[in-house]
Amino acid sequence: MKIIWFKYFLFSLEAINQTKTEMKRRKFIKNTSVIGAAMGLPINLKLNKLNVAVIGSGLRGQSHIGLLLQRNDCNVVAVAEPNDKMLEMTRTLFGKREQTQPKYYSNGNKDYLEMLEKEDLDLVIISTPWKWHTEMAVACLKKNIYTGLEVSGAFSLEECWDLVEAQENSKTHLYFLENVCFRKDVMAILNMVRNDLFGELIHLECGYQHDLRGVKFNDGKSAYGSGVEFGNNGFSESSWRTEHSLHRNGDLYPTHGIGPVAQYININRGNRFLYINSVASKARGLHNYIVEHEKGGPDHPNASLDFKLGDKVTSFIKCNNGETVVLHHDTNLPRPYSLGFRVQGTKGLWMDVNKSIHIEGMSKAHRWESQEEYLKQYDHPLWNRYEQDAEGAGHGGMDFFLINSLIEHTKRKQIPCFDVYDAATWMAITALSEKSIATGSSPQAFPDFTRGHWVTRKNDFALGNEY
């Protein structure tokens, strides 16, 4: 290792900027670190500046790019995006920030493969429609490029296994980009859980409860609530997300809820999900929205569609260590946004819907307290350190922490805090819930994607204030 360090040091001193030489350096570091890993040696190599590509620069991809461009430790060197309007918006973003334009790969949905072939990349971020996620991640892992994959639910368990196998045959890692794990209150509660405020955890709730009617439909030109079109006639998410509500019935979007819960109870790290049951209500919300919208009406062609997604899908999960988890999915009805968290243990509980906490011996018996003082006192060290830097970043600042974590993990070639086994497990909820609903709410066992390693794996998410 000393020799490697020495050579690396020399390269650093020379401050080489020429692309060709830089590419050689990068290939050298990659190879040596692979050798180090193969030899079971600690890898102390840390890349200082990453070459990053983004597949899918829609609104979500542009948000990621915006955060990447604020950093001095990465260059966004390539973007794969087939949609003209999104390409134009992406170009404008680089222009506004006075940054060198990346190489664009815009020749259809598969041009990203050309990009992976031609570019020398340390990291690819995938923020495309759900149906592309696995195929794209598998392609990146095959090229041994560290992969940041946006969240979604799986179509099948086979798809989850594809991800796991691609990872296990790769020399790099898959980071599953679940931003809510970094939400300020969610991290403060994690801190409280780890400080045993709630005692032994018993029951958890979470979900995705978000009135998406104005996201699932628009006028094809602007994003939110501007009409009742979707698919080929829609813009942004309505062009691809809505078809899932038309054809599928299950918990289509489980990760924002289950990601944080998985941290609280160490899923895939000493604990695992055993089985899930799901039930779906009738579907009324999307049809009603089309009929009642000023640009819709009972005679609009979309008013005759039979949306299969139940307006409210409810699931529960039994865990190996005896905890139960309730998941809500509720995206077709008028309602305030809520991930519906509940963290309950032998000493007390937190609920986010009433922003309240009860801790035995601290709270008055049988009474709620405001969460406010607790969240302040147990503010997570990461937020304590980086809150100002996160200001203005997407989703209340949590996207800053997510991208920072992704970049720092990539630089160190580290196993991510949310890795391929988490991705497979969390994504599997969608496929399993569809199967449960299709079979009258029968229980569906989770595969053990870790092949038994969950027993000894450790939870190292956000243990300190580093990243």
Added chain:
Amino acid sequence: MKIIWFKYFLFSLEAINQTKTEMKRRKFIKNTSVIGAAMGLPINLKLNKLNVAVIGSGLRGQSHIGLLLQRNDCNVVAVAEPNDKMLEMTRTLFGKREQTQPKYYSNGNKDYLEMLEKEDLDLVIISTPWKWHTEMAVACLKKNIYTGLEVSGAFSLEECWDLVEAQENSKTHLYFLENVCFRKDVMAILNMVRNDLFGELIHLECGYQHDLRGVKFNDGKSAYGSGVEFGNNGFSESSWRTEHSLHRNGDLYPTHGIGPVAQYININRGNRFLYINSVASKARGLHNYIVEHEKGGPDHPNASLDFKLGDKVTSFIKCNNGETVVLHHDTNLPRPYSLGFRVQGTKGLWMDVNKSIHIEGMSKAHRWESQEEYLKQYDHPLWNRYEQDAEGAGHGGMDFFLINSLIEHTKRKQIPCFDVYDAATWMAITALSEKSIATGSSPQAFPDFTRGHWVTRKNDFALGNEY
């Protein structure tokens, strides 16, 4: 009918007070009304003053007696109660109110049968430990005495059918005493549901979330939290309720949640429960309570018991009309009291945990509003009329409405708003949830206790401001 009315009128005029004559009158009315019913004629006979007996004058029975003694339309003529301490408290209650003591039947658990044999009763209220409920109600129905049965969960579906068959072979009715249907906010929400504020209902939640550790254990002398004893060493509820937590694993107490929900979505009246799935968390709370209590400790004999009831039992129900219902049962952990109501439709939702409402077009998009103004505006006519009378009655006044409804229904010999089919259906949740948990959360179909009549039955609960 005219003749019957005329005779009844004559009796009324005579204002007969002598017991013997009164007994004859009562038997005559009973018989004539039975004849009327058999002839398919409307029964306009209304008893003016009821002879009431109470089986089980523990703390709950005493609360009922207290309310009965405030009324001028009933005499509490008999009480069956085998426990000396409870008998003494009951005598004191009558004494304090300067009321004639009832006849006491205290010769063991079966002495109530003697009471049913000897007394001339219009109404019996059963407020005994759960395991006696069905057998006692069946005995009362066999005697054709209008029966008010306290709520509980069933041990088996057969028990529920026993109740139904006893009712169907009887000339009178069973009123299932679910008081939460009369809770002020619950009734205001019913009023909102009926005024279509929430649109078509889609999803509901409810439950029983009440830290009962101090109820399940005491010192055998006083009721709440005074020790870690139960069963033969316990006082009041701990003497019988706790054994259920020791041996059983299911939703042991579903009716306070499901009763109101059943009103909102017309269960057994145009709608019905199809199936239920349940899951139970590990059980820690009761053991920990014993170990940590100053009168307990790790060496206390009860610390070695293996309580089977999961600390958190969660169920969901699918309804015939497409609604889903989530039920919570959570009685072994430190927490604030909450029945966890959620009423969600195509136009908006109410949740009681954050006391908030969102109604599309009235509330700001994606924002909660306080429930306060809505509950005021839609205050139920019954509360509007009787709120002052209810003041001081148990459980925030709702017990006043319950007893008033029971008495008025009995006087009119009416089919109760919560009848034997509701009792059977709601109680069945316990047996079905135990079976679901015992079989790895498999779905359990509800029997149709109405034998098809749910299709045409109408919901007439609290349609006006009468009772």
